[in-house]
Amino acid sequence: MTKDFARSTLNARHRPVLRALAEAMFSPDGEVVPERLDAFVDDVDGFISPASKTLRFGLVLMLFAIRWSPLLFFRFRTFEELTVDERVHHLERLERSKVKQLPLLVVAYKTVLTMIFYEDETEQRAIGYPGHARERWKTALPVVQPRREAIGSEEAAS
Amino acid sequence: MTSPAVAHEHAHGHERAERERLPVIRGREQAAPFSAKVDVVIVGSGAGGAVLARELARDGRSVLVLEEGGHYAPSEYGAMTPSNSFRRLSREAGMSVALGLGDTPLISLLAGKCVGGSSVLTGGVCFRIPEEVLHTWSSSLGLGRMTPEGLDPFFSEVEGICHVEDVPAHMRSRATELFVEGADKLGIPMKTMRRNTKGCRGAARCNFGCPNGAKMSVDVSFLPDAVAHGATVVSDALVERIDITGGVARGVRGRFLDGVTGEPRVRFEVRAKLVVVACGSMHTPILLRRSGLDSVHIGRHLTLHPAVRIGALFDEAVDGWDGALQSVYTDHFLGDGIWLNGVYSPVNVLAAAFPGVGREHRRLVKQMPNLAFFGGMVHDDGGGQVRRWISREPLVTYKMVKRDKARLLKTIHILGRMAFAAGAREVLTPIFGMATVKKEKDLEFLLEDKVAASKVECMAFHPLGSAKMATTADAGVVKPTGETWAVDNLFVCDGSILPTSIGVNSQLPIMSVAMMLARGIAADFERYSSRA
Numbered sequence: 018m019t020k021d022f023a024r025s026t027l028n029a030r031h032r033p034v035l036r037a038l039a040e041a042m043f044s045p046d047g048e049v050v051p052e053r054l055d056a057f058v059d060d061v062d063g064f065i066s067p068a069s070k071t072l073r074f075g076l077v078l079m080l081f082a083i084r085w086s087p088l089l090f091f092r093f094r095t096f097e098e099l100t101v102d103e104r105v106h107h108l109e110r111l112e113r114s115k116v117k118q119l120p121l122l123v124v125a126y127k128t129v130l131t132m133i134f135y136e137d138e139t140e141q142r143a144i145g146y147p148g149h150a151r152e153r154w155k156t157a158l159p160v161v162q163p164r165r166e167a168i169g170s171e172e173a174a175s
Numbered sequence: 176m177t178s179p180a181v182a183h184e185h186a187h188g189h190e191r192a193e194r195e196r197l198p199v200i201r202g203r204e205q206a207a208p209f210s211a212k213v214d215v216v217i218v219g220s221g222a223g224g225a226v227l228a229r230e231l232a233r234d235g236r237s238v239l240v241l242e243e244g245g246h247y248a249p250s251e252y253g254a255m256t257p258s259n260s261f262r263r264l265s266r267e268a269g270m271s272v273a274l275g276l277g278d279t280p281l282i283s284l285l286a287g288k289c290v291g292g293s294s295v296l297t298g299g300v301c302f303r304i305p306e307e308v309l310h311t312w313s314s315s316l317g318l319g320r321m322t323p324e325g326l327d328p329f330f331s332e333v334e335g336i337c338h339v340e341d342v343p344a345h346m347r348s349r350a351t352e353l354f355v356e357g358a359d360k361l362g363i364p365m366k367t368m369r370r371n372t373k374g375c376r377g378a379a380r381c382n383f384g385c386p387n388g389a390k391m392s393v394d395v396s397f398l399p400d401a402v403a404h405g406a407t408v409v410s411d412a413l414v415e416r417i418d419i420t421g422g423v424a425r426g427v428r429g430r431f432l433d434g435v436t437g438e439p440r441v442r443f444e445v446r447a448k449l450v451v452v453a454c455g456s457m458h459t460p461i462l463l464r465r466s467g468l469d470s471v472h473i474g475r476h477l478t479l480h481p482a483v484r485i486g487a488l489f490d491e492a493v494d495g496w497d498g499a500l501q502s503v504y505t506d507h508f509l510g511d512g513i514w515l516n517g518v519y520s521p522v523n524v525l526a527a528a529f530p531g532v533g534r535e536h537r538r539l540v541k542q543m544p545n546l547a548f549f550g551g552m553v554h555d556d557g558g559g560q561v562r563r564w565i566s567r568e569p570l571v572t573y574k575m576v577k578r579d580k581a582r583l584l585k586t587i588h589i590l591g592r593m594a595f596a597a598g599a600r601e602v603l604t605p606i607f608g609m610a611t612v613k614k615e616k617d618l619e620f621l622l623e624d625k626v627a628a629s630k631v632e633c634m635a636f637h638p639l640g641s642a643k644m645a646t647t648a649d650a651g652v653v654k655p656t657g658e659t660w661a662v663d664n665l666f667v668c669d670g671s672i673l674p675t676s677i678g679v680n681s682q683l684p685i686m687s688v689a690m691m692l693a694r695g696i697a698a699d700f701e702r703y704s705s706r707a
């Protein structure tokens with residue numbers, strides 16, 4: 018068994034921004050409990066930390082840019098100071114922006130956050146994914162049986 | 176008496192247990208410096224390196240394979256969640272990109288970093304290099320052995336070893352069936368995919384490591400055989416430099432990654448008669464440059480096969496996860512450089528690419544059982560470049576030519592039309608920030624060159640060509656034998672040597688070319704070692 022490396026990327030300044038992002042993306046109506054959002058931030062940190070120093074630096078820089086991005090639309094507050102609805106609206110504007118780099122800020126974090134958020138089995142069941150209890154797979158998709166002659170030739174070869 | 180089904184399961188269980196047993200020295204557990212002397216040292220354990228290791232070990236040479244990534248047995252990676260698989264098996268946790276220059280998308284670049292390299296992450300799809308491509312290589316580029324007939328025995332042998340088989344029709348998910356229906360209505364013929372699997376149960380998560388031990392990636396096919404013939408595989412071993420004296424490669428040196436921080440720490444040094452670089456197209460140029468090679472072609476001509484995928488929302492549940500990940504394809508648009516194939520991924524990975532934020536995003540995610548996906552890729556012109564940069568990872572840039580951008584948008588258009596023809600109610604295009612498309616005619620903008628390429632969500636799985644093979648030192652980095660033009664006894668054997676984009680998935684092509692080169696090296700080994 019190979020043991021995992023243990024490193025961390027996000028510090029106390031980055032975490033509230035990431036948490037605010039997660040809240041806007043997955044809990045616009047308060048459906049996710051605060052403790053889960055905190056644990057989620059740890060999961061994201063764990064995910065990005067095996068990356069190279071340069072990439073981690075880039076990701077942290079992007080969080081900084083998201084934090085101050087409301088200024089681009091003349092809102093003199095940081096991202097985490099906006100209400101959840103304002104954050105959602107703001108992220109939608111960034112995602113649709115014609116300025117090449119702005120949609121990427123959203124897309125980069127949305128990709129990582131969504132992948133980790135919907136990895137949770139409860140969330141997966143809520144969206145209709147049955148996990149291992151997949152009926153069609155069990156019934157209609159039998160294990161492929163090797164052809165007789167193939168078994169014969171393998172046995173002959175061994 | 177045992178029933179045939181039980182006996183079959185038993186046989187499979189036994190085979191899988193055998194595949195589990197790949198003895199690997201874990202570099203992250205090494206506390207003391209290490210040195211070794213072997214006939215052949217191979218840097219990288221992916222598709223190219225693993226085949227070469229098997230062939231030369233079978234030829235009786237002492238072979239050492241050094242791999243930067245960690246080692247995970249199929250039972251370990253098969254149990255990983257997709258995000259854990261990205262973290263442990265992929266380079267940059269799956270977040271590498273090629274920066275787009277000019278009117279080019281930012282391209283997400285996936286590559287493996289583990290024992291078995293990218294082959295552990297493939298969808299299992301296997302194609303031979305198309306004949307037209309081989310004709311160009313053999314006639315226009317002068318690579319005389321690269322003909323369909325010349326490569327045929329190697330394709331066949333590799334296909335046998337890693338068990339390339341047709342995906343049976345009953346392995347198609349309902350989502351794939353719908354796309355086939357849509358294609359049929361548009362007169363687009365679909366063909367059955369061939370994949371390197373044995374006992375595939377259609378879990379549709381091949382890109383994250385097969386949970387059923389069914390995908391015959393090199394860590395369960397070529398490497399165990401190499402080890403059985405005396406090769407040694409070391410994981411977490413980052414090679415930093417090739418030792419070259421008097422124009423001859425003499426060995427390599429590097430450091431094992433620390434078990435806690437993952438940073439390079441304990442040093443190692445290997446003396447060898449032959450050094451083979453098989454680090455993949457993104458890292459082979461880095462190691463060659465770091466070691467002092469200066470051909471202008473190193474790192475250039477990188478091709479990617481830029482790929483896109485669309486989602487189609489149906490009224491019925493299609494449960495796309497019930498079936499083989501990729502089971503059909505069409506080469507109907509090959510003349511346009513477009514290749515289409517069925518795709519799927521774990522639901523959380525698919526959800527990551529949905530448009531919108533908050534409620535709109537959740538609305539789509541909640542319809543996951545009704546969403547089918549289909550993908551396509553473009554046979555591109557080598558506009559990529561790999562450069563050394565401030566960190567261990569390279570800076571990869573890519574300039575997409577106008578023709579390829581048009582091909583990419585046309586791919587999305589065709590896929591969208593197929594979805595509507597199959598009865599989709601909404602289509603999710605890979606255009607950032609764009610709402611779902613509800614009518615076929617609303618796809619027309621894709622043909623009008625109005626979309627900036629930077630708006631297209633694009634990915635690539637087949638980086639090739641960054642240390643290409645050529646018949647003269649002026650035209651490429653390696654000779655037709657795989658040896659570098661610049662340094663004796665230094666070989667390159669991975670996707671980077673393919674001289675042009677091939678337009679089809681790259682693992683079988685790389686493995687077959689590697690086998691051809693390996694046989695050549697084995698035949699000439701005494702001559703090479705006399706120079707060492």
Ligand SMILES: Cc1cc2nc3c(=O)[nH]c(=O)nc-3n(C[C@H](O)[C@H](O)[C@H](O)COP(=O)(O)OP(=O)(O)OC[C@H]3O[C@@H](n4cnc5c(N)ncnc54)[C@H](O)[C@@H]3O)c2cc1C
Nearest residue numbers: 219221223243292293297298300414455669670680681682
């Ligand atoms: C997600 C995904 C899906 C794919 N699906 C398919 C498919 O369905 N069909 C198909 O045909 N192809 C597919 N491919 C492509 C195919 O896997 C690759 O083209 C092929 O495996 C590349 O082989 P390679 O030997 O060039 O490099 P790799 O297999 O990438 O191996 C290179 C190895 O070298 C190691 N390395 C790099 N630098 C160093 C160093 N300095 N020291 C030590 N080790 C080093 C790396 O960690 C890596 O393990 C897919 C690829 C990916 C990523």
Ligand code: SF4
Nearest residue numbers: 375376378379381385
């Ligand atoms: S479809 Fe599933 S069982 Fe088949 S090779 Fe892929 S992951 Fe393994």
